[in-house]
Amino acid sequence: xxxxxxxxxxxxxxxxxxxxxxxxxxxxxxxxxxxxxxxxxxxxxxxxxxxxxxxxxxxxxxxxxxxxxxxxxxxxxxxxxxxxxxxxxxxxxxxxxxxxxxxxxxxxxxxxxxxxxxxxxxxxxxxxxxxxxxxxxxxxxxxxxxxxxxxxxxxxxxxxxxxxxxxxxxxxxxxxxxxxxxxxxxxxxxxxxxxxxxxxxxxxxxxxxxxxxxxxxxxxxxxxxxxxxxxxxxxx
Numbered sequence: 001x002x003x004x005x006x007x008x009x010x011x012x013x014x015x016x017x018x019x020x021x022x023x024x025x026x027x028x029x030x031x032x033x034x035x036x037x038x039x040x041x042x043x044x045x046x047x048x049x050x051x052x053x054x055x056x057x058x059x060x061x062x063x064x065x066x067x068x069x070x071x072x073x074x075x076x077x078x079x080x081x082x083x084x085x086x087x088x089x090x091x092x093x094x095x096x097x098x099x100x101x102x103x104x105x106x107x108x109x110x111x112x113x114x115x116x117x118x119x120x121x122x123x124x125x126x127x128x129x130x131x132x133x134x135x136x137x138x139x140x141x142x143x144x145x146x147x148x149x150x151x152x153x154x155x156x157x158x159x160x161x162x163x164x165x166x167x168x169x170x171x172x173x174x175x176x177x178x179x180x181x182x183x184x185x186x187x188x189x190x191x192x193x194x195x196x197x198x199x200x201x202x203x204x205x206x207x208x209x210x211x212x213x214x215x216x217x218x219x220x221x222x223x224x225x226x227x228x229x230x231x232x233x234x235x236x
Contacts, residue, residue: 001026003048003139004041004063005132016054017041019061027053027061042067042141071141075100075235078163080191082109082198084223086119090130091224097134097144099231105163107149109202111194117150156205164189169211172230173197174220176213183236190230195222 004027010017019027027033035053042048047067055062083106084092096104108117120126127146135141149155167187172180174197191198191206198206203213216229 001030001136002040003136003141004039004051005136005141006041006043008044008046015065017051017063017065019063020059024061027056028058039063040139041065042071042139044141044143046141047071048139048141072100072138074102074142075231076167076187077101077231077234078103078105078167078187078189079227080105080107080160080163080189081223081227082107082193083112083116084194086116086121088222088224089116089119089121092227093127093130093146094134094137095224095227097131097140098138099228100138100140101231102142102144103147104144105147105149105155107155108152109194110152110199111196117148122148152202153205156209160206160209164210169206169209170234171198171203171206171211171213172216172226173203173213174215174218176215178212178214180214180216180230180233182233184234188234190234192223192226192230196220 004019004023006017006019027039031039033039033053033056035056037053038050039053040048041051041063047069048071049067049069051063051065053061054064079096079101081104131144167189168184169189171191191211193202207213216226221229
């Protein structure tokens, strides 16, 4: 944890914030801080800065906030992602949040097992938990938005044209002929399929919606690996 990310509702009118639970444990057992010391803290969707520890015990930490630094700018990217396996989903959400992705669509695909959609890791509290872990790592406060879309064709035909408007639309596909571009200076909508890629029908539907199929080469990467590799190429 590089940033203590506080929910907006925890701030008191006098500039104090109360911390409990996981973050309290981190302050006491990992950082081993004491009253009178400071920690880097921020409010969700707000600024970050110094927090002075006024009180710290087994029940709570009381912080006086001095938040004057804006969060880093988000990536100009919308991520369209075939729903990963539940175990991988946690890492993917954390990685995307760490890298500055603010719009994430988790969609269905032929290779996505139906059972994935009933995973407890898709519950709003679990999604938020992993996004917060990613933001804390990156010293960021802007919460990403995660949208669930269980039907591929209606999403592509009815919603995707508006989502991609004003951006360059790319679909990562292992057998595409065009290499993934480097250092793009425009907004991007990036679609990433399951491991091994979308099936041909799905790629064709995305191409009908204006997507360009691009590749990272012959090696088939795990989704959790492909995301940081693709984003590192796309944005300087």
